């Protein structure tokens with residue numbers, strides 16, 4: 001029982017509510033069922049909040065009044081056709097590379113955890129190579145693959161037989177090269193996340209699955225991965241946001257995503273800062289939008305663990321607009 | 337049956353081993369449903385099972401007793417091939433576990449064949465091991481639908497019937513985290529039953545439960561025994577062993593020390609190790 005302000009003992013006070021002579025701070029309640037207490041105050045929260053507001057306001061005003069930033073340029077280009085096309089391409093690159101790399105990652109993680117030594121080594125080698133070299137270099141590599149192999153040929157190695165043979169630059173335009181680079185690199189990172197998720201599943205789950213006659217593959221898809229998802233999704237949300245921003249690296253091989261487009265425009269009108277503001281706004285918007293599906297995925301895979309479900313963005317907004325009374329608080333500060 | 341009969345898992349075929357026809361014609365009369373012969377298993381250099389031989393006839397209940405570390409769980413896990421045995425052999429309903437006889441020779445089973453064989457042997461675990469992302473009913477129906485290819489409506493009907501049988505008809509849509517330990521274990525029993533196993537293995541099914549929940553689970557197990565289910569039960573519940581078992585086996589140090597009827601083993605143990613163990617748990 002918390003320490004309470006002393007009050008007069010009521011006539012109906014039960015014996016257990018009598019003041020303890022050894023501890024005068026323990027007091028009796030007027031109503032033995034409810035506690036009527038002064039709520040805990042948080043004065044420092046207010047001080048810090050006010051200070052922060054002042055700092056933000058100062059920064060915002062100085063940016064707004066900076067003569068080197070031309071505001072009409074920002075509003076002119078934020079919905080420019082070329083910028084919008086770049087935004088769409090950025091989004092497509094992010095979604096496609098995340099989707100394909102996740103499938104690859106599951107494959108790599110399963111290979112890494114299998115007791116087949118060949119698969120195991122192959123997966124290790126892949127992760128080692130693609131995680132160990134900078135993404136920027138991998139992008140340039142795929143972009144300039146034509147310099148390494150002028151033609152790509154599908155056939156039987158060490159013979160003259162070939163099924164087809166195409167010019168590398170025709171088969172792999174900049175967009176495909178960029179997609180390839182992002183996907184293959186991401187797969188190496190995601191593989192480790194998926195592996196961690198799979199390792200988080202209890203050994204007893206495999207035994208139970210095998211004991212009812214499930215094959216290893218069925219067990220993987222029906223028992224292990226759905227449980228691993230709970231552990232996999234939060235870091236994968238992070239990876240999706242990094243991926244969105246990493247697409248800007250594709251400017252080095254001239255893929256027309258939003259940042260490339262912005263640099264092309266600013267090289268003509270010399271409004272570098274304004275166009276950086278434009279793309280930053282778009283990146284912020286996209287990262288915010290992309291984090292919405294995460295909540296729903298977490299809720300979906302959190303079923304059966306009802307106690308830890310995070311609120312959806314919608315219910316968060318609702319909570320801000322209409323704060324619910326704090327439930328299960330043992331001390332009723334506003335008791336009448 | 338000779339001492340040289342031995343299946344070597346890694347080396348493939350042992351020419352002196354049993355042939356397909358010899359396997360089924362070993363014993364006279366009704367063949368045992370479960371037959372373990374000189375089963376040996378080591379983890380690294382440490383031998384855990386040092387030659388376990390026992391038979392369980394169809395419809396019989398065998399209780400395995402023994403101190404911690406005596407290899408009871410390991411033996412159960414060997415019966416449904418969750419562990420490979422190093423020597424000896426186990427057969428259930430005349431089929432060698434983990435090995436198939438073809439053209440008079442013995443081959444190690446592939447993963448698909450092992451999975452199919454396991455479907456005929458149910459197992460109930462100490463820690464329940466229900467699938468936490470599935471409701472009670474889904475836990476029971478996932479294998480019949482996904483492994484046996486049973487139609488969904490039939491599987492659901494059978495699942496509800498099994499839940500009713502373990503006394504949980506109204507908890508079909510609950511997730512394991514919303515169930516008490518005793519309820520979870522009864523769902524786990526229903527899950528094992530859903531595959532219509534020939535043999536049910538229980539590994540200390542009540543030792544993770546609060547005392548007041550033990551009775552419900554034991555009641556379900558007694559009902560199964562009365563219905564003629566063949567069961568091998570590792571337990572420390574001496575009362576259950578006395579009432580429900582047809583045979584009690586006491587294991588220690590990886591060997592069978594003593595076996596016989598519940599009355600003889602539990603009330604008149606011959607071996608001092610059995611006596612010491614029974615004194616400690618009763």
Ligand SMILES: Nc1ncnc2c1ncn2[C@@H]1O[C@H](COP(=O)(O)OP(=O)(O)OP(=O)(O)O)[C@@H](O)[C@H]1O
Pocket residue numbers: 379384402403404405406407408409410411
């Ligand atoms: N996977 C494993 N790797 C190494 N040693 C193991 C493994 N599984 C079991 N053991 C060892 O084998 C021995 C027998 O274990 P087992 O679990 O079969 O005993 P048990 O009779 O079931 O004991 P308990 O009553 O405590 O459950 C123990 O010494 C244990 O440490």
Ligand SMILES: [Mg+2]
Pocket residue numbers: 408409410539540
């Ligand atoms: Mg055990």
